[in-house]
Amino acid sequence: MNKHKRLKKSFKPTFSKFGGSLPIFSHKDAITAALAEPSSGLIICGQTGCGKTTQVPKYILEAGLSSSKMIAVTQPRRVAAVTIAQRVAHELGSSCGQTVGYSVRFDKRVSDDTKICYLTDGMLLREAILDPTLSKFGVIILDEVHERTVSTDVLMAIVKKLRETRDLKVIVMSATIDIPKISEYFGIDKVVSVKGRTYPVEIYNLKQPEGNYVDNAMISILQTHLEHPEGDILCFLTGQEDIEDLQSLLEEKIELGKHPDYNMAPLVVVPLYANLPNHLQLRAFEKCEGRKVILATNIAETSVTINGIRYIIDSGLCKMKSFQTTTGVDTLKITAISKNSATQRSGRAGREAPGKCFRLYTEEIYDEMSDSTPPEIFRTNLSRVIIQLKAMGIKDVSDFDFIDKPSKQLYINAFKELNDLRCLDADANLNELGRKMSIIPTEPVYSKLLIHSTKTEYKNISKDIVIIVAMLSVENIFYAPRNFQRKAERKHKKFFVLDSDHLTLLNVYNYYIKNKGNSGFCKENFINEKSLKKATQISNQLLGYLKTLSQKSDGTVEETKAEVINELDMIAKEADENYDRNQLITKCLYEGLPLNTYQCHENIYRSTKTHEECNIHPTSVLFNKFPTYVVCSEIIITSKKYMRFCTDISKVYVKD
Template sequence: MHSPDLSQTLAKDRHFLQRAFRQPEKFGGLAKVREKYAKSHEIYQKRRQNLPKPQFDGTLPVHECLDDIKTAVQNHQVTIICGETGSGKTTQLPKICLELGRGAAGLIGHTQPRRLAARSVAARIAEELGQNIGQSVGYKVRFTDHTSRDACIKLMTDGILLAETQTDRYLTAYDTIIIDEAHERSLNIDFLLGYLKQLLPQRPDLKIIITSATIDAQRFSEHFSGAPVIEVSGRTYPVDVLYRPLHSTDEDEAEMETADAIADAADELARFGAGDILVFLPGEREIREAADALRKSPLRQNDEILPLFARLSAQEQQKIFHPKGDTRRIILATNVAETSLTVPRIRYVIDTGLARVKRYSARAKVEQLHVEKISQAAARQRAGRCGRVAAGVCIRLYSQEDFEQRPAFTDPEIVRSNLAAVILRMAALKLGDVAAFPFLEAPEQRYINDGFQVLQELGAVETV
């Protein structure tokens, strides 16, 4: 017995229905199976009719590529969208998917590298669809799930989606998955890209969209067997980059000098006119030191100084997105503000050129958090934060020569991780053998062997 058209049913029911129509006697007879089909079909139709009708105002660069994106998504299982900061891809892609009728058979899952981004992007999309958050658009981050049964778009961190593979191996809750900011190449993103590559043949109805800013697009395309790449132009306003290197070469002195240099750079930027300033710092301690220096500066007495880092409460973080009055705001952020988020009213950026990075030392056999120089790609991301509402100015607290000597891209996390932790995590997630897993960039065999050796010494894995 041939199964009827299953494309008009919920994604989570399709595998069962396919088997049930083939052998109805195993599932209580044909009438029972038809009943199950009718129920699934009815819910699908209802969801399809209730999909929000998105509007596009044509103001974002991504709107110029609407037709190309729609065609690529309709005709291919995987589409790669390469767009600079400010192109609007993060908020507009789920709306484009809605227009194509996605979100009816299952959710449009949309991952972000950070919780703050997942929450704020969900709020923004809901607002653009004229709804309250938690209706058609929900979000799920650690300890919080704001997704209703009727939702069609779900924002989440990539770690949440990865965890869901444990209870939903084929990710049947989704009919579309958008992996945003893939260039961040965190372990979670690399695991997801490998997992999805293995899943594609088993879920021919699943559409995957991978987006990134400073992406090595070709590598992503090859990983997904020549998936089409669509380039979206970035921000529409020019950004002037000024170099103001620190004088001190001694690390401790440079650290003390950085806080004062930020205060001086803020004074310089204030002369360019109104607009808020976004300052990038490596961590919380540096944020507090810079805040103290700015508060002591006689010229900055009337400015509002706001910290932004991952450990802040959601309430504190939300202040950043709702400026009050005309007071100039100086936002002191870690690299949490580097991607996905558009902080309103930012006209100026001060970039220390540093970030806290976790690295594994094979010699010492420990992972350490180091403050390191960021890559050129990350520096461009940071500068791009101020070209979104008007022409901007970015002050880099290092020299142009220093910038040119930096690596082009940030190292993927897997290259700088303790593979013992990676192997354990893969075992916990049931992702199979590390050496056979389709990583975008496979770790070297000797590091895999080292990782196994550490785990065997600890008695964490059984020797084969």
């Protein structure tokens, strides 16, 4: 290109059918030998494609190294935990949930026979809250630790401490890992390095900085299509907006290319991002006539493997969420990726054959990139982490042995929020509310709201609050394809409750239930069926947690809370004639979300607590309506400071 430069003791699984050709196989004896001693540890630095995630747990199981206990394998992402568990179960000739299972938030396939469990790091952390010794596990494998999620960092400290108190074997695995740092932290000196099974990828950089990366991506895609042999193209962009813009540009060029004077070979544009409905995401994995170009966010970096990719177009950018200690809110900004991410992206082209990667940035810009993405512990709200640590009996959380310690200000902000939520006692330990909140796997603000909804006055609408929280816990409910945007907007408006985004979400769900979860209903109304199915799953789980919290010591359920456990399809019944259901829900939201209340004066919103200014997000049904008081679910900063998911609480607001 001219622009660039678990199981019974008698069980012996057989692995001859699977894994023998993977690079990790030659290290099998070394791995099992390193784990022969009690409380032994091992670091595996294994490149992408070497087979470490699927094969190492099987080696341990076959060698009987887990002391008849379960082997835990953590993953940062739920999609990886589920798909890998399914694959390994298949390799062992069993159904998922038997010998091999998984556990992710709001979804679990584990039985008494399970010996290998793939689970998100957050779910293993939850296991530690319920059982601080993690007694059911004989081996813990911390995989993909280079991603350094908050849960991974907490787990590393917990596992490190457990190795001193009981026989627990630990394996730390990653494709890109700081071996000296991990070795010193855990006191592990045994290391196995495994090369991946990949093909060479030629890297090209821009010779000089260019302006608009979306335009550059378009040019690079078209040049690749015209000048290079067959093979699909994967282009990394920052988010949905970029993807839709580039899709529009490319489709215009493709239409022009059909003219006899150009006679351009077929090129199919396929978007891939988290908010996309499932049936549209699947297009990225399907074969098509002609060459396919996939426009993706970093969801395609490590979580999924797409066959047929030979060419990578890398913008060098991503959207990163960070917690601002000065404002106490999250920001979502476009930022440069790390060198590790750049390597992961380019490697997508070398999984099946030699490939090429065209980077839309210069070598000088690459040299200035950080080696790795900053650990999440440095850029997150610590309130949920503190509740989790307190629930495990850790009193002085500021002295917790993190591999990298968070700033003092992050602790200050988190304790302020928890005090405002009134879930701590005078000694900064969890009170009764705090202990209940620690059981529910949601953010503290939502845990408090759910518990608040079980009060006697709200028993008839507690189910509705559960649904609302579930809907807030999934990706975008509405979607609008570029070619049907106006039609989609018209369809969406019929679900709007004009004074509340929360009630709008509840309304969508009620219609979904009335239509018995029909796929046609979702497609007709441009509603994300994948998100609604997930919301139903989450709702069932949350109802279960509330049932657990409502248990008396004799095992019965308090009468005032028993209504919470009704079947979900009862949610869609008509409103009770004795009260205004929506107003009661609004009142519960107002009281249950005490931190994010804003007052409007001369079209300017200010927090009733901090007096800081904020704006209603353009996607809200309240945008440009300016009710006197609103409550919102979250605050983010993009181009401005925005309130997302808002409800007009003017009729129920009571001044302090």
